[in-house]
Amino acid sequence: MIHLTCVSCSRTYKKEKNRYFCDNCGSIFGTLVVKYDYDKIRPMLASFSKTAPMYQFEMLLPVKNYSSVADAVGGTPLLEFDNLLGMDKLYVKNDGMNLSASLKDRASLIAVNLAVEEGYETIFCASTGNAASSLALISASSPLKTVIFVPEKMPAGKLAQLKVAGVKINRISGTYDDAFDQSMTLGFSKHWYCRNSAVNPYLLEGKKTAAYEILVQLDYQVPDYVLVSVGDGTVISAIIKGFEEFKILGLVDKVPTVIGVQAEGASTLKHVFQKGKPYTPIREVVDTIADSISVGYPRDVIKACQFLNRNGGDMISVHDEEIVEAIRDLASMTGVFAEPAGATPLAGLKNMLRSGKIKPHNKVVILVTGNGLKDISAIGG
Amino acid sequence: MIHLTCVSCSRTYKKEKNRYFCDNCGSIFGTLVVKYDYDKIRPMLASFSKTAPMYQFEMLLPVKNYSSVADAVGGTPLLEFDNLLGMDKLYVKNDGMNLSASLKDRASLIAVNLAVEEGYETIFCASTGNAASSLALISASSPLKTVIFVPEKMPAGKLAQLKVAGVKINRISGTYDDAFDQSMTLGFSKHWYCRNSAVNPYLLEGKKTAAYEILVQLDYQVPDYVLVSVGDGTVISAIIKGFEEFKILGLVDKVPTVIGVQAEGASTLKHVFQKGKPYTPIREVVDTIADSISVGYPRDVIKACQFLNRNGGDMISVHDEEIVEAIRDLASMTGVFAEPAGATPLAGLKNMLRSGKIKPHNKVVILVTGNGLKDISAIGG
Numbered sequence: 040m041i042h043l044t045c046v047s048c049s050r051t052y053k054k055e056k057n058r059y060f061c062d063n064c065g066s067i068f069g070t071l072v073v074k075y076d077y078d079k080i081r082p083m084l085a086s087f088s089k090t091a092p093m094y095q096f097e098m099l100l101p102v103k104n105y106s107s108v109a110d111a112v113g114g115t116p117l118l119e120f121d122n123l124l125g126m127d128k129l130y131v132k133n134d135g136m137n138l139s140a141s142l143k144d145r146a147s148l149i150a151v152n153l154a155v156e157e158g159y160e161t162i163f164c165a166s167t168g169n170a171a172s173s174l175a176l177i178s179a180s181s182p183l184k185t186v187i188f189v190p191e192k193m194p195a196g197k198l199a200q201l202k203v204a205g206v207k208i209n210r211i212s213g214t215y216d217d218a219f220d221q222s223m224t225l226g227f228s229k230h231w232y233c234r235n236s237a238v239n240p241y242l243l244e245g246k247k248t249a250a251y252e253i254l255v256q257l258d259y260q261v262p263d264y265v266l267v268s269v270g271d272g273t274v275i276s277a278i279i280k281g282f283e284e285f286k287i288l289g290l291v292d293k294v295p296t297v298i299g300v301q302a303e304g305a306s307t308l309k310h311v312f313q314k315g316k317p318y319t320p321i322r323e324v325v326d327t328i329a330d331s332i333s334v335g336y337p338r339d340v341i342k343a344c345q346f347l348n349r350n351g352g353d354m355i356s357v358h359d360e361e362i363v364e365a366i367r368d369l370a371s372m373t374g375v376f377a378e379p380a381g382a383t384p385l386a387g388l389k390n391m392l393r394s395g396k397i398k399p400h401n402k403v404v405i406l407v408t409g410n411g412l413k414d415i416s417a418i419g420g
Numbered sequence: 421m422i423h424l425t426c427v428s429c430s431r432t433y434k435k436e437k438n439r440y441f442c443d444n445c446g447s448i449f450g451t452l453v454v455k456y457d458y459d460k461i462r463p464m465l466a467s468f469s470k471t472a473p474m475y476q477f478e479m480l481l482p483v484k485n486y487s488s489v490a491d492a493v494g495g496t497p498l499l500e501f502d503n504l505l506g507m508d509k510l511y512v513k514n515d516g517m518n519l520s521a522s523l524k525d526r527a528s529l530i531a532v533n534l535a536v537e538e539g540y541e542t543i544f545c546a547s548t549g550n551a552a553s554s555l556a557l558i559s560a561s562s563p564l565k566t567v568i569f570v571p572e573k574m575p576a577g578k579l580a581q582l583k584v585a586g587v588k589i590n591r592i593s594g595t596y597d598d599a600f601d602q603s604m605t606l607g608f609s610k611h612w613y614c615r616n617s618a619v620n621p622y623l624l625e626g627k628k629t630a631a632y633e634i635l636v637q638l639d640y641q642v643p644d645y646v647l648v649s650v651g652d653g654t655v656i657s658a659i660i661k662g663f664e665e666f667k668i669l670g671l672v673d674k675v676p677t678v679i680g681v682q683a684e685g686a687s688t689l690k691h692v693f694q695k696g697k698p699y700t701p702i703r704e705v706v707d708t709i710a711d712s713i714s715v716g717y718p719r720d721v722i723k724a725c726q727f728l729n730r731n732g733g734d735m736i737s738v739h740d741e742e743i744v745e746a747i748r749d750l751a752s753m754t755g756v757f758a759e760p761a762g763a764t765p766l767a768g769l770k771n772m773l774r775s776g777k778i779k780p781h782n783k784v785v786i787l788v789t790g791n792g793l794k795d796i797s798a799i800g801g
Contacts (some may be wrong), residue, residue, distance in 0.1 A: 078666045090471040090495055107501050108755050111514060114471055114699035116491040120561060127729060133492060136517055138755060180501060196577070196793045199801035203792065205752035371586035374489045374519060374557035410586065412521060412793035420580035 040079060041101055043071040043240055043241075046342045051097035056157050059238050064376055066223075067320050070342050071240040072280070073101060077287050079386070082286060085414075087255045090114050090325065093145055093248045099284065101241050102152040104132075107180055111138035112148045117256035117404070123372050125390060126399045130262065132253055133375050135410030139200055141331075141378075142274065142408040143173035147234065147246035151178045153241055154232035164234040165222035167215045168193050168410055172200035174234055179204050180302060186231065188222035190215050194330055194378075216322070216336045225278065236271045237338030243277040250281025253404055254291055262295045263401040264391075266384035268408060269299035269354065270332035272308050272343030278406065279346040286303050297352040299343070300357060300387030302327035308337045309354035311344060318344040328359045328417050331380035331409060357386040363417055369407070374409035421460060422482055424452040424621055429721045431721075435482065437538050438611075438620030447604075448701050451723050452621035453661070454482060458668050465669065468636045471495050474526055474629045480665065481629075482622050483533040488561055493529045494629055498637035500658050504753050505773060507780045511643065513634055514756050516791030522583060522712075523655065523789040524554035526626035528615065530560045534622055535613035541565060544605035545615040548596045548651070548674035549574045550790055553581035555615055560585050564760070567612065569603035571596045575711055575795035597703070612769050617652045617718030624658040630633045630663025634785055635672055643676045644782040645772075647765035649789060650680035650735065651713035652782075653689050653724030659787065660727040676785075679732040683708035683740060683760075689718045690735035692725060694711070699725040709740045709798050711791060712761035738767040744798055748772065750788070757792035 042115050043052040045061035047068045052058050061069030064322045093113025094105045118131045134142035147170070154162045159173070165188040178185045185206040189198075190213060201208055211218040219235065226233055233239050253265065265282075267275045275297060282294040301309050305325035311318055318341050325335040337343070347354065357365075362379050365386035372375045377385075384405040391397040424433040426442035428449045433439050442450030463480045472492025475486045499512045515523035528551070537544045545555050545688055546569040559566045566587040570579075571594060582589055592599040602618065613618050634646065646663075648656045656678060663675040682690050686706035692699055699722050706716040718724070728735065738746075744761050746767035751757045758766075765786040772778040792799070 088469075088471065090469065092471065092497070107499050110497040110499055111517065111755075114495075116473070118488050118491055120488050133519075136492065136519070138514075138517070139757070140521070142793070176751065176757060179755035195796060195801050198678055199792065199796035199799060200751075202801065203748055203751040203757055203799050204755070207746065295614050348766050360593065367584055367586065370557065370581075370584040374492075374560040374585070376520070376557060376581055376584055410521070410793065411580065412791065415576060415580035418580060418584050420576050420583065 041078050042074050043276050046070050046072055046345060048172055054198055058214035059233060060079055066238055068301055068341055070237055070339055073240050073244055073340065075099060079283065080287035081288055089256045091150065096248050096251055100149065101157060102149055105152055108138060108150055108177055113252065115251060115252070118373060118375065120373055128402060130376055130404040131373055132230055132249060132406045133392035134249060134406065134408050135377060135381060138222050139173040139176040140413060141169040141173055142246060142249060143169045144177055145248055146242035147173040147177035149245035150174065150234035150239060151181050151183060154183055155181055158201045158234040161186060161229065161231040162234055163188065163222055163226040163231045165215070165219040167333060168197035169331050170236060172197045175201045175206045187262050188218040190218045192330065194416065196413035212283065215334060236273045242273060245278055246274055246277030247284065249406060250278045251285060254285050257267065259291050261291050261293050262404045263290050264298060264397055265404045265406065266298045266300055266387050268310050268332050268380045268383040269301050269343065270334035270337065272337045272339035274337050274344040275299045276346050279352065294350045297347065297350065298387060299347065299352065299354040300383045301354065301356045302329045302362060302383065303356045304359065305333045305335065306356040307335055308340055311340050311401045312354045313349060324363060329362055329383055330414065331378065332383065355387050355390060355417045357383060357390060361386040366411060366418055369408030375407055377407045378409040378411050380415045381407040381409045421457050423455050425455055426535050427453055427611055427726060438616060443684055447619055449720060449722055451618055451720055453723065454621050454625055456480060460484045460586055462669055464756060467579055470637045474529065476631055477629050481530065482531055489558055490529055493525045494633065496633070498634060498754060499754060499756065501754055505770065507654060507784065509783060511785040512754055512756055513630060515630060515787065515789050516758060516762060519715060520553055520554040520557040521791035523627060523630060524550045525558055526629055527623035527666050528554040528558035530554065530622050530626035531615035531620060532562050532564060532760055535550040535564055536562055536752050540694040540743060542610065542612040543615055544607040544612045546596070546600040548714060549578035551617060553578045556582045556585035556587045567644055567768040569599040571599045573711065575797060577794035596715060617654045623654060626662055627655055627658030628662030628665065630787060631659045632666060635666050640672050642672050642674050643785045645679060645778055646676050646785045646787065647679045647681055648787045649687050649759065649761045649764040649769050650682050650717065650724065651715035653718045653720035655789065656680045657720050657723040657727050660733065675731045678728065678731065679768060680728065680733065680735045680762050682735065682737045683713055683743060683764065684712045684737045685740065686714045686716065688716055690737055692721050693728060693735045710760035710764055711795065712759065713764065736768050736771065738764060742767040747792060747799055756788055758788045759790040759792050759795045760798045762788040762790045771791055776789050
């Protein structure tokens with residue numbers, strides 16, 4: 040019921056072990072998109088719950104059986120506030136309330152269960168922190184061995200989650216991009232299961248469920264704008280894919296305008312998107328307090344640009360000081376304590392309200408991808 | 421539909437502003453228990469959800485209207501694991517997945533909404549940390565001003581949550597017990613709403629919903645044992661009250677055996693309980709890494725002892741080293757990263773399995789009250 044399509048050459052592949060990207064186009068240009076037989080799925084759709092865990096969407100996911108921790112992934116609240124920032128309504132999707140306190144659990148749950156299904160013994164990933172701590176905790180109760188590659192600079196909370204889970208940690212001297220490259224070399228040579236953003240097409244399948252949940256929680260009333268922080272480009276691709284699929288399935292009649300928000304000091308994907316077609320991956324030196332989106336060589340850049348372009352989305356960036364202010368705004372106005380990358384969409388919203396691109400009566404959702412407890416250094420903790 | 425009964429003299433009071441404890445018996449002996457007209461409620465009971473937020477139990481709660489953040493409180497997962505510690509099944513209720521990452525949100529939601537209903541402008545509490553950070557984030561979107569009294573020693577994560585929410589923080593030189601005493605003096609003189617454990621009888625009403633959820637999530641199959649960490653005695657009282665109420669309402673036919681687990685260095689409530697009737701509050705000097713249960717003068721001691729005694733429960737204690745080991749065991753076996761007090765019940769379970777008091781075939785639930793990200797010092801973070 041599933042096949043994979045190359046994001047650049049549209050060649051299709053079947054679901055099979057060790058199939059991560061297109062043989063023709065390689066790991067950056069040839070990332071794959073998972074496609075389902077939507078006509079077969081349409082009659083299977085039942086009434087979705089506003090609070091159930093992510094695996095309620097199993098007919099739209101590539102995994103057959105879920106482990107015990109699945110009950111702790113997804114079903115995060117969409118909080119609704121009146122009269123914040125002069126807006127009629129503001130919705131906050133709080134994905135810092137997953138098991139490991141980030142949205143990445145949605146991807147890790149898919150990766151761990153697929154790796155078990157396909158008979159792997161070891162799973163690995165490179166991560167700025169959240170994917171690592173998520174994989175460590177989600178795989179803890181599985182039979183898999185777990186190997187994590189992380190850059191030297193990693194917030195204390197995320198490192199603590201790794202350490203306590205008892206996984207093998209490879210701290211790489213260098214950036215996230217360096218850790219990524221090293222993990223690919225070692226991981227593939229050892230034939231370990233790869234839970235790396237962008238490279239593994241199934242990670243989107245987990246992350247897209249945040250978009251499904253937003254629509255279910257809004258009673259299928261499509262918001263005008265959804266703001267999402269962007270690093271590698273996988274989360275925003277996944278969110279747009281989720282919205283598109285609910286449209287394909289006839290559950291909604293349009294896709295909201297999705298705005299990607301980057302830190303000014305790490306806005307590589309924005310640069311590629313704004314330069315326009317043909318989208319060409321670049322590698323930049325980056326620096327931001329928002330470690331989760333501190334990515335200089337985004338791996339899902341083609342997919343993100345394509346998804347954004349065909350749905351009228353856009354990319355913007357905000358300064359680190361605006362991110363810190365947004366952390367405080369968000370916590371003191373809504374009670375949601377976000378890590379820097381999690382508050383970045385609020386900083387973007389404030390910019391767009393000031394410039395008039397978003398109006399106070401627009402229906403806006405900001406997606407908070409991680410809990411502030413993971414990195415308290417940004418607020419002087 | 422609600423009245424209040426003194427835990428010592430059984431005198432009853434009606435629900436009214438500023439009614440916190442029994443006039444005859446004072447704030448320690450005269451804590452109040454909230455009673456409902458259960459005959460009227462029984463026909464109102466609908467089918468409860470395993471994932472819905474806490475306010476699904478509104479007919480058994482003292483609040484009429486809930487604020488926006490209510491969707492982020494309760495409905496935490498009960499995770500089920502096979503073959504851990506040689507047990508057939510082990511259930512982990514993960515209340516570290518609330519908005520502020522602790523069970524205390526259940527109490528703060530009640531307190532904030534009652535304070536608004538009753539027309540207060542300011543709310544206060546003294547706390548070892550979790551109640552403080554919970555109150556700060558739950559009240560952030562309310563019209564209330566918030567004043568928090570905390571002891572000097574407070575884990576970084578909990579302090580960060582307070583700071584970012586923008587509340588007034590009074591750091592008291594001394595222990596939790598000192599902070600508690602000072603908060604009572606100032607708070608009552610200013611006529612602020614009191615969200616202090618034990619003193620405010622409605623806090624139990626929030627916390628008891630964790631017990632309701634355990635029963636709903638187990639399809640009303642009553643577990644043999646539920647293990648809970650104990651400081652002031654309010655959480656364990658609330659949990660037992662929740663089980664008792666579902667029995668009164670005919671939803672289950674018995675109350676599980678509840679075991680309170682304290683840190684060896686802060687086991688005051690255990691000492692009072694084991695000395696037996698008449699239960700006499702005492703004040704001890706305490707020291708443990710588990711800050712949430714580092715309480716030398718427990719304020720809900722009478723209630724906890726009475727509830728435990730009439731249901732066949734017991735109190736045990738574990739060493740700090742066992743707590744640290746339990747944090748690692750829990751994370752590496754289940755993926756649940758708990759703060760020290762949150763892992764304390766697992767340390768207690770290991771003791772009781774060793775001594776044979778709990779058997780591998782027993783159906784056991786451990787209640788994890790807070791997320792490990794709040795205090796990473798215990799594991800060397």
